[in-house]
Amino acid sequence: MADPKDPADELAGTEQPFVAHLMELRDRILYALYGVGAAMVLLAIWPGPSGLIDWIAVPIRAHMPPDVKLIAVGVFTPFFVPLKVLMMAGLLLALPWVIYQIWAFVAPGLYSHEKRFALPLIVIGSALAYLGIAFVQFFVLDKMFAFIQGFTPASVNATPDIASYVEAILSLYLAFGLAFQVPVVVMLMVRFEMVTVEKLKSFRGYFIVIAFVIAAIVTPPDVISQLALAIPMCLLYEIGIWGSRWFASTKPKTEASAADADQS
Known part of the structure; x- marks a missing residue:
């Protein structure tokens, strides 16, 4: 410090x-x-x-x-x-x-x-x-x-309750709004040196599995909404890796010198 x-x-x-x-x-x-x-x-x-x-x-x-x-x-x-x-x-x-x-x-x-x-x-x-x-x-x-x-x-008249409908879509709003923060989380992890870009690349396969597991948990039990959440998360993960390269390359020299001073 x-x-x-x-x-x-x-x-x-x-x-x-x-x-x-x-x-x-x-x-x-x-x-x-x-x-x-x-x-x-x-x-x-x-x-x-x-x-x-x-x-x-x-x-x-x-x-x-x-x-x-x-x-x-x-x-x-x-x-x-x-x-x-x-x-x-x-x-x-x-x-x-x-x-x-x-x-x-x-x-x-x-x-x-x-x-x-x-x-x-x-x-x-x-x-x-x-x-x-x-x-x-x-x-x-x-x-x-x-x-x-x-x-x-054909013999069933589907008339959903407005309360359950609103609760369902609000949960989807929250789930997708948070899931779309993947690039920000990835860039912050690289910026604070918690992981490296190379580690994120090697973790890509595991993240795909994690994305589909999260989508299966937080979305309704239909394949459409699950794919609609998992696929964008994987794409946003790639965007986060790309953006983290820029954050890592723009690290000020003052931070490096401060880190060296702390170690000494």
């Missing part, structure tokens, strides 16, 4: 009391909640909770008879389900603001070279989360429900 008395250490003398850190954390959490609340208000005005429900129900309604609608079994389901969807949509809309608050909290404790690589990873991670959710909404759900509805007997 760098000597706190070293004048070359840009963080020397910037330490704050523990209470100050707690107050800063409280403020950042409040700012993040304010952002989510503002996003919820905007979405409540337009398109509204009903509009959000109609939008996320498009994939399954496309494979149901025109005169059949989703049903609400519970007494309070018509109120709590739209509210749940509104909260999730507000969090997604305010995600860049929430991540910025996390960044603003940890940034004062980072060196300049750490900030240079951390900020791009935050942007990439946010974009990948949105990409994963969009992939679910516009591709996975349509193919998955087409596959499932194809097994419905």
